[in-house]
Every structure is written in C-alpha cells, then in structure tokens.
Amino acid sequence: MTALLEPTTARQTVRVDLGERSYDILIGPGLVAAAGAEIARRLPGIRAMVVTDATVADLHLAALMTSLASAGIDATPLVLPAGEKTKSFERLEETVEAVIAARLERGDAVIALGGGVIGDLSGFVAGIVRRGMRFVQIPTSLLAQVDSSVGGKTGINSPQGKNLVGVFHQPALVLADTGVLDTLSRREFAAGYAEVVKYGLIDRPDFFAWLERHREAIFAGGPERAEAIAESCRAKAAVVAADEREDGARALLNLGHTFGHALEAACHYDSDRLVHGEGVAIGMALAHRFSVRLGLCNGQDAVRAERHLEAAGLPTRIDQIPGGGFPVAELMRGIGQDKKVSRGRLTFILTRGIGAAFVARDVDPAAVEAFLADELAHAAA
Known part of the structure; x- marks a missing residue:
C-alpha cells in the first residue's frame, strides 16, 4: 500500500493495467473544465454523446460542453431523469436510439457525466451500440469516483434484481473531478464513503485505520479527500487488473453488496428510502455480524466496522x-438472484476481521434465512 500520511493537492493518476485496454484515472480539481483537452489528447478526432441526468446537467453540463467545444469535440447532450430507476430497459432503449440518431460511429465516444446510474447505463450503451464504442467516465459522485466508474462493469436493473443485465466494457479514460463533490448533499457523500470504507474492510486494514483518523477531514474536503479517492482507485485498479471479469478475487469487491442489493430490490429502488451506498453500508454490517454468528470473526471487529x-x-x-x-x-429471493450465485449455491463475501474478507462459497441458505429472521426480530423488538 502506498504511504497515506502525505496527502497532496496535486493531480494524481492511477493506471488500470489491462494490456492494450489499459487506461488512466485522473484525480483532482478542475477536471470537468479540462475534460476536452484530456479527451482530445487520447481520442483525437472523435465525436461524442454526453449522457447525464437532470440534476447533474444543471450543475456541470454547461462547463463540460464548453470544454469539449474548445477542444474541437462535436458533442450532443442527452439529459435523462435522475435516480436509480433510470437504470431501466426504457432508458437503455432511449439512449441507444439517441446515439444511433446522432450518427455516431464505432470510433466515436459515449461520455458519462454523472453518478453510478449514468455511468452504468452509458457504459452499457457504449458496449452494445455498433458492437462497442469508446467510452469516457466523468463521475460526479463520490461513489462513482471510487467504485462504479472503474473496472468496466456496466448495466441496468431488472425488476428481479440489480445489475442483472449488462456487459463488461472498459472506459478509455476516467476523469474524477474532486471539485464537483462539493455540490453533493451530506447524504450522497456519505453513501459514496461507504464504498471507500469497503476497500479498507476487504484487505487494507491500514487504510481502514487511516480512515478512522481522517474521516472528518475527508468529509470536510482538502487533500485527505483526494488521497482517499486515489487509494480507493488504486485498490480497485489492482483487483481489476488481476481479475477483470470477476472470475475470482474481484468478487471481494462485492463485500456488503449481496445483502445490500437485496434490500435495494425490496425497496423497489426508491432512493427516498435507500440509496446504493446506504444499502452497501447495511450489507457490510450484516456481513460482519453474520461472520461473527458463524464463528469466523470476533465481535470487536464487527463493532469497530459498524461504529x-x-x-x-x-x-x-x-x-x-x-x-x-x-x-x-x-x-432471500433477492439474494438468490445475486450474480455470484452458481448453480443455485449462495456465495457471500464474509470476513475474519478488519481487512480480512474472503469469498465464501456454498453458504447454507438456511443459515442466511435464520440470520435475517433474527435481524428483523431485533428490529421489531
């Protein structure tokens, strides 16, 4: 792990090493304004479709369109409704048809300006139109900057579960502008922070300890925030480079997600009730408590993570x-639809302590069901 005691205000670059499909994640302030120059340098001569949502458009679309135009990039914007429900077949069709109607070619690009919903949907579109177009991520939420914009997972939700329809399609570039995070509500920022914590809980106990010391500074902004984002991206980049298509160790990145996705589906993806990062936070706490129940993890570590x-x-x-x-x-129906299920056997990411997560295959459904029944009984008490 890189030294975490010297946060810097300088722009940082994290490389995702995937051979000929390798790409850079640029992290720092002012990257929306610099987007045109950065994209043109790497993808000369492209035209583009900028996909965003109504909330982000009001805040950042004009600056991005100005930047693209100044770099000579002909771009067309598409503004979709904000919220998890945009990850749907209806919006997928709308976006696909908009890209085709704009007469964009395979060598052109889809640019995602937004959070995880827009990034996942746009990447899926880029992956399937003309059998694969170029794709650029400009994530505007903390969650997207540290997780969903990195690694090439794209997709939409099915009524039967989250992210069940999609493709692996790597971006050509990720521009994580730390300045745009100042426009997030505290709830949105906290939801993204859950994914930052996840990297510490998986296999970086030193990072988790660093987060415990610097959480307030990360929320306040400044160099600690950028360093937390960069370290999260380094953690994910290393896992993706080793296991791009989630055949093995990359499944660890789903710590908390099996429970969390089931809760999101049970809420019908109503963001007033639960947003993704909140579901992940509950899911990580459940994974730690379930691990304690199974005798895998000591209770002190579970309490430390929860606190x-x-x-x-x-x-x-x-x-x-x-x-x-x-x-x-x-x-249980939601858990049974999880993408890690294999031939009906449940797979969970469990833990032996802070920074000691592991893939547990063939977990007994009866044990999970009894655990959830007890959790719900505790809630009703």
Whole structure:
C-alpha cells in the first residue's frame, strides 16, 4: 500500500493495467473544465454523446460542453431523469436510439457525466451500440469516483434484481473531478464513503485505520479527500487488473453488496428510502455480524466496522430503512438472484476481521434465512 500520511493537492493518476485496454484515472480539481483537452489528447478526432441526468446537467453540463467545444469535440447532450430507476430497459432503449440518431460511429465516444446510474447505463450503451464504442467516465459522485466508474462493469436493473443485465466494457479514460463533490448533499457523500470504507474492510486494514483518523477531514474536503479517492482507485485498479471479469478475487469487491442489493430490490429502488451506498453500508454490517454468528470473526471487529459507518452517518441495520416491510422470503429471493450465485449455491463475501474478507462459497441458505429472521426480530423488538 502506498504511504497515506502525505496527502497532496496535486493531480494524481492511477493506471488500470489491462494490456492494450489499459487506461488512466485522473484525480483532482478542475477536471470537468479540462475534460476536452484530456479527451482530445487520447481520442483525437472523435465525436461524442454526453449522457447525464437532470440534476447533474444543471450543475456541470454547461462547463463540460464548453470544454469539449474548445477542444474541437462535436458533442450532443442527452439529459435523462435522475435516480436509480433510470437504470431501466426504457432508458437503455432511449439512449441507444439517441446515439444511433446522432450518427455516431464505432470510433466515436459515449461520455458519462454523472453518478453510478449514468455511468452504468452509458457504459452499457457504449458496449452494445455498433458492437462497442469508446467510452469516457466523468463521475460526479463520490461513489462513482471510487467504485462504479472503474473496472468496466456496466448495466441496468431488472425488476428481479440489480445489475442483472449488462456487459463488461472498459472506459478509455476516467476523469474524477474532486471539485464537483462539493455540490453533493451530506447524504450522497456519505453513501459514496461507504464504498471507500469497503476497500479498507476487504484487505487494507491500514487504510481502514487511516480512515478512522481522517474521516472528518475527508468529509470536510482538502487533500485527505483526494488521497482517499486515489487509494480507493488504486485498490480497485489492482483487483481489476488481476481479475477483470470477476472470475475470482474481484468478487471481494462485492463485500456488503449481496445483502445490500437485496434490500435495494425490496425497496423497489426508491432512493427516498435507500440509496446504493446506504444499502452497501447495511450489507457490510450484516456481513460482519453474520461472520461473527458463524464463528469466523470476533465481535470487536464487527463493532469497530459498524461504529465507523455510523460515525459517517450511515445506517447499519435493516430497521433504519424508512418504511419497513422486509419479509425474509423476499430478501432471500433477492439474494438468490445475486450474480455470484452458481448453480443455485449462495456465495457471500464474509470476513475474519478488519481487512480480512474472503469469498465464501456454498453458504447454507438456511443459515442466511435464520440470520435475517433474527435481524428483523431485533428490529421489531
């Protein structure tokens, strides 16, 4: 792990090493304004479709379009509704048809300006139109900057589960402008922070300890925030380079996601009730408590993880989701649709302690069901 005690205000570059499909993640302030020059330098002569949502468009679209035009990039914007429900077949078709109608060619690019929803949808479009176009990520949420914009996972949701339809399609460039994070609400920033914490909990206990010391500074902004983003990107880049298509170790990046995705589906992707990062936070806490129940992890580490998430303003229990109403059978159906399920056998990311996550295959569904029943009973007590 790189030294984390010397945060810097300078722009940082993290390389995702995938041979001829390698690309850079640029991290620092002012990258939306510099986007045209950075894209033109790497993808000369392209035309582009900029896909964004209504909320981000009001804040950042004009600056991006000006930057692209100044670099000689002919770009057409497409503004979609904000929210998780945009990751749908309806919006996929709308975006595909817009790209085709703009007469963009295979060598042209789809540029995603937004959070994880826009990035996932846009990347899927880039992966399937003309059997694969170029793709640029300009993530505007913390969650997207540290997780969904890196690694080439793209897709949309099915009514039966989250991210069940999609392709692996790597971007040509990721521009993580730390300055745009100042426009996020505290709830949105905290939701993204859950994914930062995840990297420490997986296999970087020193990073988790560093986060415990610097959480307040990360939320306040400044060099600690940029360093947390860069270290998260380095962690994910290393995993993606070793296991691009999630055949092995990359599954560790789903710590908390099996439970979290089931909760999101049970909420019908209603962001007023639960956003993705909050689902991941609850899921990571559940994974630690389940690991304690199975005798894999000591209770002190589970409590330590929970307390850090709670200090960041994140939920750690199912009963903290507004509206309630989570039948165990419904949650088990969601877990059964998880992408890591193999021939009906459940796979979870469990842990032996802080920074000691592992892939647990063939987990007993009855044990999971009993655990969730107890968690819900605790909530009702």
